[in-house]
Amino acid sequence: xxxxxxxxxxxxxxxxxxxxxxxxxxxxxxxxxxxxxxxxxxxxxxxxxxxxxxxxxxxxxxxxxxxxxxxxxxxxxxxxxxxxxxxxxxxxxxxxxxxxxxxxxxxxxxxxxxxxxxxxxxxxxxxxxxxxxxxxxxxxxxxxxxxxxxxxxxxxxxxxxxxxxxxxxxxxxxxxxxxxxxxxxxxxxxxxxxxxxxxxxxxxxxxxxxxxxxxxxxxxxxxxxxxxxxxxxxxxxxxxxxxxxxxxxxxxxxxxxxxxxxxxxxxxxxxxxxxxxxxxxxxxxxxxxxxxxxxxxxxxxxxxxxxxxxxxxxxxxxxxxxxxxxxxxxxxxxxxxxxxxxxxxxxxxxxxxxxxxxxxxxxxxxxxxxxxxxxxxxxxx
Numbered sequence: 001x002x003x004x005x006x007x008x009x010x011x012x013x014x015x016x017x018x019x020x021x022x023x024x025x026x027x028x029x030x031x032x033x034x035x036x037x038x039x040x041x042x043x044x045x046x047x048x049x050x051x052x053x054x055x056x057x058x059x060x061x062x063x064x065x066x067x068x069x070x071x072x073x074x075x076x077x078x079x080x081x082x083x084x085x086x087x088x089x090x091x092x093x094x095x096x097x098x099x100x101x102x103x104x105x106x107x108x109x110x111x112x113x114x115x116x117x118x119x120x121x122x123x124x125x126x127x128x129x130x131x132x133x134x135x136x137x138x139x140x141x142x143x144x145x146x147x148x149x150x151x152x153x154x155x156x157x158x159x160x161x162x163x164x165x166x167x168x169x170x171x172x173x174x175x176x177x178x179x180x181x182x183x184x185x186x187x188x189x190x191x192x193x194x195x196x197x198x199x200x201x202x203x204x205x206x207x208x209x210x211x212x213x214x215x216x217x218x219x220x221x222x223x224x225x226x227x228x229x230x231x232x233x234x235x236x237x238x239x240x241x242x243x244x245x246x247x248x249x250x251x252x253x254x255x256x257x258x259x260x261x262x263x264x265x266x267x268x269x270x271x272x273x274x275x276x277x278x279x280x281x282x283x284x285x286x287x288x289x290x291x292x293x294x295x296x297x298x299x300x301x302x303x304x305x306x307x308x309x310x311x312x313x314x315x316x317x318x319x320x321x322x323x324x325x326x327x328x329x330x331x332x333x334x335x336x337x338x339x340x341x342x343x344x345x346x347x348x349x350x351x352x353x354x355x356x357x358x359x360x361x362x363x364x365x366x367x368x369x370x371x372x373x374x375x376x377x378x379x380x381x
Contacts, residue, residue: 051145057098086114109142189214211238272297
């Protein structure tokens with residue numbers, strides 16, 4: 001039996017496109033079939049694929065299993081795709097743990113990002129053809145699998161002549177960086193942005209997109225034995241300045257602002273004291289945008305920053321942005337086109353990635369869960 005999962009849990013609110021609980025329970029009584037969140041049609045076919053499935057929330061190394069699951073038949077508005085590569089992101093781990101803002105109904109296939117190649121299209125598919133590369137339009141599609149049948153409207157095409165890892169990691173971090181640099185302050189060439197977590201995937205994308213726009217970046221990273229090596233690496237991709245967190249409270253930051261304008265925009269992926277220090281250095285009327293909280297500490301805003309500097313404290317979640325713009329795909333299309341143009345020009349590269357075969361998923365999950373990991377794990381099929 002095949003059932004389609006389209007339900008998403010918004011913690012206190014559950015939004016379901018159709019009721020699946022009873023069907024899921026019945027389906028998993030059979031050992032020759034499985035349930036995939038990354039599927040659409042309800043028909044049956046003889047085709048199967050391999051997928052990383054979890055039936056309960058918990059430690060990914062314990063609850064994720066590699067299984068064979070049935071593929072549905074191809075509907076008129078569906079596409080059959082072969083997944084080429086799919087990264088393991090922190091949000092994927094949190095979703096499996098049951099701590100993320102959106103949770104699929106269980107059982108589910110892991111993975112929210114990746115790139116796939118179209119193998120076959122349904123009779124009414126207009127925008128895609130065999131050979132095209134596609135990425136998900138939204139989170140929750142379950143990309144950790146070898147193949148999928150899904151609606152044409154659930155994916156969007158990207159060029160198939162960019163590096164595979166760039167395509168596989170395009171939909172989350174570069175899009176997050178692009179939107180934060182575009183939507184909160186009117187940044188002009190010569191303006192400055194300050195960010196923590198500068199060596200993260202988002203941080204590296206911020207550096208490169210800002211550099212392409214002529215915007216200075218002040219990049220804050222934790223002190224470490226290889227600080228100089230990492231600083232040189234970030235400067236090689238366009239970072240204007242790289243400083244240690246401790247420098248935010250020392251005289252050297254004042255010296256930096258003698259040659260670099262104070263930032264209009266601060267990007268916070270850490271939280272805690274690090275975020276408070278970013279706020280202290282914003283221009284009057286500037287914005288701090290929080291997109292992550294790696295320290296798991298709350299953001300504390302000094303009263304003086306609000307009263308005397310009128311700073312704006314905002315948040316950003318790229319999944320919500322995509323859903324808010326799903327009714328009109330032009331903004332998403334334009335963003336992807338600009339990002340892919342930067343990739344083709346060599347101005348935007350993927351962060352350091354380790355490509356791992358699907359069979360080695362245990363090692364990939366373990367590596368992805370290491371704190372402050374310097375490389376992104378990408379499952380290749």
